[in-house]
Amino acid sequence: MTVDSxxxxxxxxxTYWGGRLAQALEAFPEVEAVVGVDNEEPxxxxxxTEYVKVGAQHALLRRVVEAAEIDTVxxxxxxxxxxxxSSSKAHENNVIGTMNIxxxxxxxxxxxxxFVFKSSTHFYGCEQDDPAFFDETMxxxxxxxxxxxxxxxxxxxxxxxxxxxxxxAAVTILRFANVxxxxxxxxxxxxxxxxxxxxxxxxxPRYQFVHEDDVVHALEHAVKHALPGVFNVAGDGVxxxxxxxxxxxxxxxxxxxxxxxxxxxxxxxxVGIRIPPEALAQxxxxxxxxxxxxxATGFHYQHTSREAVLKLGxxxxxxxxxxxxxxxxxxxREVEEFLRWSPHVRNSREKSPRVxxxxxxxxxxLAAAEERALEAERIAGRAVERAKAAxxxxxxxxxxxxxxxxxxxxxxxxxxxxxxxLAAEDVIALLGSLERSDLQTLRDYERRNANxxxxxxxxESALTRGETPV
Amino acid sequence: xxxxTRTPLSPRDRAPAAGTLVPSERLREHLPGVEPERRxxxxxxSERIEGAFDASVVxxxxxxxxxxxxEGIENLPGTGGAMLVSNHSGALPPDAPMIAxxxxxxxxxxxxLNITVEHFFKGYPGFSxxxxxxxxxxxxxxxxxxxLYDEEQLVLVFxxxxxxxxxxYKDRYRLRRFGRGGFVEAAMRARAPIVPxxxxxxxxxxxxxxxxxxxxxxxxxxxxxxxxxxxxxxxIGMLGYLPAKFKIRFLEPLHFxxxxxxxxxxxxxxxxxxxxxxxxxxxxxMVARRKSVWFG
Numbered sequence: 068m069t070v071d072s073x074x075x076x077x078x079x080x081x082t083y084w085g086g087r088l089a090q091a092l093e094a095f096p097e098v099e100a101v102v103g104v105d106n107e108e109p110x111x112x113x114x115x116t117e118y119v120k121v122g123a124q125h126a127l128l129r130r131v132v133e134a135a136e137i138d139t140v141x142x143x144x145x146x147x148x149x150x151x152x153s154s155s156k157a158h159e160n161n162v163i164g165t166m167n168i169x170x171x172x173x174x175x176x177x178x179x180x181x182f183v184f185k186s187s188t189h190f191y192g193c194e195q196d197d198p199a200f201f202d203e204t205m206x207x208x209x210x211x212x213x214x215x216x217x218x219x220x221x222x223x224x225x226x227x228x229x230x231x232x233x234x235x236a237a238v239t240i241l242r243f244a245n246v247x248x249x250x251x252x253x254x255x256x257x258x259x260x261x262x263x264x265x266x267x268x269x270x271x272p273r274y275q276f277v278h279e280d281d282v283v284h285a286l287e288h289a290v291k292h293a294l295p296g297v298f299n300v301a302g303d304g305v306x307x308x309x310x311x312x313x314x315x316x317x318x319x320x321x322x323x324x325x326x327x328x329x330x331x332x333x334x335x336x337x338v339g340i341r342i343p344p345e346a347l348a349q350x351x352x353x354x355x356x357x358x359x360x361x362x363a364t365g366f367h368y369q370h371t372s373r374e375a376v377l378k379l380g381x382x383x384x385x386x387x388x389x390x391x392x393x394x395x396x397x398x399x400r401e402v403e404e405f406l407r408w409s410p411h412v413r414n415s416r417e418k419s420p421r422v423x424x425x426x427x428x429x430x431x432x433l434a435a436a437e438e439r440a441l442e443a444e445r446i447a448g449r450a451v452e453r454a455k456a457a458x459x460x461x462x463x464x465x466x467x468x469x470x471x472x473x474x475x476x477x478x479x480x481x482x483x484x485x486x487x488x489l490a491a492e493d494v495i496a497l498l499g500s501l502e503r504s505d506l507q508t509l510r511d512y513e514r515r516n517a518n519x520x521x522x523x524x525x526x527e528s529a530l531t532r533g534e535t536p537v
Numbered sequence: 538x539x540x541x542t543r544t545p546l547s548p549r550d551r552a553p554a555a556g557t558l559v560p561s562e563r564l565r566e567h568l569p570g571v572e573p574e575r576r577x578x579x580x581x582x583s584e585r586i587e588g589a590f591d592a593s594v595v596x597x598x599x600x601x602x603x604x605x606x607x608e609g610i611e612n613l614p615g616t617g618g619a620m621l622v623s624n625h626s627g628a629l630p631p632d633a634p635m636i637a638x639x640x641x642x643x644x645x646x647x648x649x650l651n652i653t654v655e656h657f658f659k660g661y662p663g664f665s666x667x668x669x670x671x672x673x674x675x676x677x678x679x680x681x682x683x684x685l686y687d688e689e690q691l692v693l694v695f696x697x698x699x700x701x702x703x704x705x706y707k708d709r710y711r712l713r714r715f716g717r718g719g720f721v722e723a724a725m726r727a728r729a730p731i732v733p734x735x736x737x738x739x740x741x742x743x744x745x746x747x748x749x750x751x752x753x754x755x756x757x758x759x760x761x762x763x764x765x766x767x768x769x770x771x772x773i774g775m776l777g778y779l780p781a782k783f784k785i786r787f788l789e790p791l792h793f794x795x796x797x798x799x800x801x802x803x804x805x806x807x808x809x810x811x812x813x814x815x816x817x818x819x820x821x822x823m824v825a826r827r828k829s830v831w832f833g
Binding site: 195196197198199200202205267268269270271273303304305306307310325351352355357358359360362363371373490492521 | 563564567568569570572573574575576577579580581656657659660661662663664665666669670674675677678679680683
């Protein structure tokens with residue numbers, strides 16, 4: 068995998084996306100420098116990313132870009148949920164901030180060759196006469212109705228203007244659908260965390276989701292490849308809201324009246340349920356997008372919409388149990404600077420090596436991998452027990468161990484490359500070509516991970532077929 | 538890389554430039570797969586609800602009430618996308634579910650039918666929830682294109698639209714204007730055949746004697762008709778059909794295999810007129826042969 072971007076600037080480092088992306092980019096040895104800017108401190112632990120504090124308007128960014136000879140800018144800082152901040156602050160960030168960042172990247176002598184912009188499918192809005200699937204070539208059927216949608220449309224317009232003026236730079240706009248995941252907080256996740264999923268009486272809108280990991284991977288994908296243009300990013304499958312409630316194992320509550328919806332939302336806000344106007348429009352009309360264009364560039368989603376909802380459901384059930392077990396990371400400037408720059412730091416932590424995937428036909432390595440997987444399972448089992456005993460410090464250490472072990476074990480446990488990306492049909496089609504030992508490994512792997520009953524029965528039958536002599 | 542994906546950003550930009558709706562052949566491979574655990578498909582269609590509806594209400598009307606007779610079902614292709622174009626009538630039109638049922642019952646290779654409906658239904662509480670579950674899709678050109686070209690399904694359109702169902706009993710079997718020919722354009726763009734369909738009986742089963750403009754405004758409905766059973770029997774009166782004999786005739790398909798036909802506006806209009814004329818002729822032929830409204 069090659070990355071032609073060497074010196075990358077990530078805006079919005081303190082946001083969840085900025086932090087996750089910087090962590091991901093650090094792992095590529097080809098990337099010389101990762102610089103993160105924001106007006107707040109990063110929320111995640113970073114190894115070699117340099118954090119530069121800038122004002123909310125990013126006015127001095129040009130000097131950073133020129134001094135560090137940045138060739139790729141990833142703009143992750145767009146506010147797409149009006150519940151997170153006031154509309155004037157969001158406007159400042161979304162419109163003025165984008166303008167200044169683009170100004171910092173423009174000019175004939177600018178070193179910037181690639182610009183990746185994180186946007187949202189709120190760009191399309193939600194209206195009665197929408198198509199069932201928006202594709203990237205469609206504009207909005209109506210002018211934006213909510214402040215946040217207006218901001219997004221304006222910000223994208225200035226990015227497009229930049230693209231027109233700089234035809235040699237690859238400008239990518241990624242429009243993300245509603246994000247779900249255990250780490251990220253959005254108003255929709257807030258609604259899904261309630262004991263019942265609120266709905267508008269008489270409406271069952273269509274929803275499409277993208278898992279938080281897929282968001283980071285999509286940003287990474289856009290950095291790795293030159294993808295000029297606009298792309299929708301949303302998991303496969305469009306779910307009805309009643310289906311979402313079913314997957315979360317919650318009842319749905321049609322408590323919002325179809326007429327006077329705004330008043331009802333104001334009343335709900337009094338009791339602490341906050342539904343921003345753009346979410347209200349979605350609760351009525353829903354939205355689906357066409358995600359094929361990004362897939363055609365070679366991107367694979369790890370989660371469908373349905374799987375993203377199931378993952379969120381797992382997290383929501385687990386959350387009250389493990390809450391507070393892990394101390395949040397706190398950025399301390401002096402410590403970070405010491406670790407990065409002091410001549411006295413000797414064994415700077417090694418970058419976690421990426422374990423290469425094992426191919427079929429290497430039984431020894433497979434067996435070893437299998438053992439490692441089992442070991443990881445054992446550790447995991449023990450860890451869960453201890454966590455239950457509420458030994459907080461121990462629990463944290465163990466969880467790290469599990470994560471590390473899982474990271475090592477799970478890609479190695481699969482005898483087929485990119486196994487997780489394959490659909491059930493594809494897996495079944497592959498079975499004929501596999502050795503007996505591989506089949507067994509595959510069966511165990513499948514049980515641990517996706518656990519699709521169709522695949523499991525197919526593997527079983529393949530195994531029994533192997534036993535009877537021909 | 539797809540350069541052409543750059544979006545026209547003006548928020549008022551309604552219609553995308555000609556041809557941009559056509560995705561490359563390549564995109565068809567990237568359609569999302571089917572998740573067998575799901576009960577709904579991506580359009581919001583529920584096989585369970587549709588099946589229950591089909592086995593009860595539709596079954597009763599198809600077999601015992603309207604005693605539907607079908608001819609020319611072999612004109613409907615068994616595979617690939619195809620657009621069915623039909624005349625439209627009745628306050629709560631019974632023609633669409635009867636055509637869908639006819640395909641399920643009579644065709645050698647039965648397939649689900651996607652019925653295009655007005656955007657109105659998506660905005661009206663209750664309808665919005667139910668309509669997609671039983672196989673209705675908003676009549677948006679992009680929806681029709683995706684169904685015909687990418688998913689290769691059957692799509693039923695009523696080019697008369699609201700003008701057809703609004704018309705009064707005295708205007709029965711007189712086709713209204715066929716829109717602006719958008720349906721022909723959609724079929725040509727998707728290179729899917731058009732199968733004209735004639736339905737006789739629907740006009741008599743739900744005669745509309747008058748339209749009340751004032752009540753239409755008060756209720757926010759598409760129209761407010763006076764039928765033998767509506768409004769005095771309430772909403773359920775909408776289902777109070779008279780037992781007219783139904784006859785459905787599928788006509789020979791029109792094929793559009795050449796690419797780029799839809800850009801020729803004159804051709805689009807000609808074909809639209811041709812389809813309309815064929816349906817009208819056959820309707821009059823079927824009415825002329827009919828001896829009784831109730832017994833066929």
